[in-house]
Amino acid sequence: MKDLRSAAALTAALMTALTTLAVGPAGVAGAQEDSVVLEGQLWFDRNENNVWEWGEPVYGNSRGVRIVDAATRAVLGEFPTDASGRYRAEGLPKVDLDVQVVDADVFRVGPARKGPGTVDFGLVGGTVEGRLFVDQNEDGVRQPDEHGLAVARTLRLTRGAVELPSPEVLGEGGYVFRDLPAGEYVLEAADRAPAAHIAAPLTELDVDPVTRRKTITVPVAGAGRADVRYVWQTIDFAMGTPKLTPAKDTYALGDEVELTVPVTNLGPVADRAKFTMFRMGPARSVTDSLVMEASGQEFGLREVLQPGGTVEIGIRYVLDSADIEELHLFSRPNSAQGFRDSNVRNNHAIVPIKLSTGTTPTSATSATSTAAATPTTAEEPGTASGTVAAPVAVVSGGGGLASTGVAPGVFVVIGGLLVGGGALAYLAARRRRRA
Structure with missing residues (x-):
């Protein structure tokens, strides 16, 4: 009878995509001897190797798992995940249990990873992806000089009232939203008017140029697609x-x-x-x-x-x-x-423009009102006619009196006075000694 009941439980698990966990005396002990604790984690298994790896996000704050008595099919409870994607169920009876991911209808659920009192599940979600670039010639083909656009500021994906996280850049001029539950989504492109507008649609994948939106259906672990092509408004x-x-x-x-x-x-x-x-x-x-x-x-x-x-x-x-x-x-x-x-x-x-190569004179060479008003040197007596006296020549680096421009007679007079004064001081001193 026990074998028959086990076979029936296994058949039900295969039909309903449930995972059966046998929890016996070796399970995690609960608050009482006749109860156990079961815990685990849900994550998105992007490379589908059934091993959590760095960079794979967890399924946090979700509805978590549903635990069922494998024999009676009685639901023992639903246990949501926290922000780290972990769930914990306490006070479970010591019986064979079926552990089911609540959202198994919108994700593909991988094989359960079992441990002592633990069951982890890797999920595979859907994607929405496509091209996002400037299609200036509106031919639907991205040319080398038609650059991509910043995806985070350009695209918005919603499922009902829920807005999904920002997309990732995918190659050159592409984008992708990952880890999506199956369902219907609306992709909306940013309004860049008047600098740019959405190009006229060429295929069923193009966003509507008037509403800047497109409705996309994503199957379980499948892909939806939409292309967004902008055209810059031009002037000439x-x-x-x-x-x-x-x-x-x-x-x-x-x-x-x-x-x-x-x-x-x-x-x-x-x-x-x-x-x-x-x-x-x-x-x-x-x-x-x-x-x-x-x-x-x-x-x-x-x-x-x-x-x-x-x-x-x-x-x-x-x-x-x-x-x-x-x-x-x-x-x-x-x-x-x-x-x-x-x-x-x-x-x-x-x-x-051709400019004259001639130079502009800096001073007059003959008597003019301008020259008389702004002479370049002081006038000596006898130049009242207005003729500008020639400037004194200065030799760069000269060491003689000629470089000062001062007449040497002045220095001769000063020297004579100094010599005469010295002689008078000498004679006065001699008279004092004789006295």
Whole structure:
């Protein structure tokens, strides 16, 4: 009779995916001699080798296990897991017990790992995975220059009211949510408007571009899939033929010029272009169509330019450096709204500048009002006509009197006085000794 009852219990275990644990006198002793304690852990066996390994997460705060009397099929209780994925059942009778993972209907449960008074289970969950990248040409194929996106900030997966943990990066331009119970999920992509939008769907795997969502069904230990392809909103501000006013073959230092350029919006959206002037100092001023930033080297359109519209901009400069060879204005590849320029080849306006090679005189060579007002040396008597006296020559490193520019007669007089004074002091001393 006992053998027949054991065979029936084994058959029931196979049919219901239960694990039978025989707990006899060798079990963990409970508070009373006729009871035992049973404990264990649930974890996600990602490599399915039925051994917990570092990096495999536990199934914490779950519904845990259900323990059943193998003979009578009476449910003895359900025992949830704590944050570390462990459960503990106390006060169990000393009978054959069936230990069942409560969530065995949504996970694949591996063979039980049995020990003295312990039963551990490795679970295999489902996944949701797919591609996440910028598909600028909207062909559904990730090109080498179409980069992936940060998955944690872009994708959100929910099952009912429960939000799942952030996904992992999977290869180049991919993502994966792991350890999922079977069921229906909703994947939602972040709203990146106006800088980007979801590409038009090419397959049934693509997220809807309007709702940015896709419903996914994940089977037990199976995989669901959804692809998310973004397209950056683009602009195309084209620079026309630049003009420099006044027009000259050669300019001189200190000349003031104005660079004017027509700018056309060839893109699909209204926006404001931004500009940078290369290798020049701050501009003197700009026309009303522009706003100049504090640096004096960065500019932006004052008004939004509609698709197909053209506006002329002007920037004034003083040619204050002999190193100036050109005025090079560049329409920056990111607009005021953060859109990217799809064609930077037409973003440059360049005008060569030729500066005069002659030098500017530093002083007049003949009598002029400017020279008389600001003489470079003091005038000697007899130069009242305004002629500037020649400066005294100074020899670098000279050691004689000539290097001082002072007449030697002064020093002769001073020497004579010193000698005469010394002689008088000597004679006075001799008279005192004779006295």
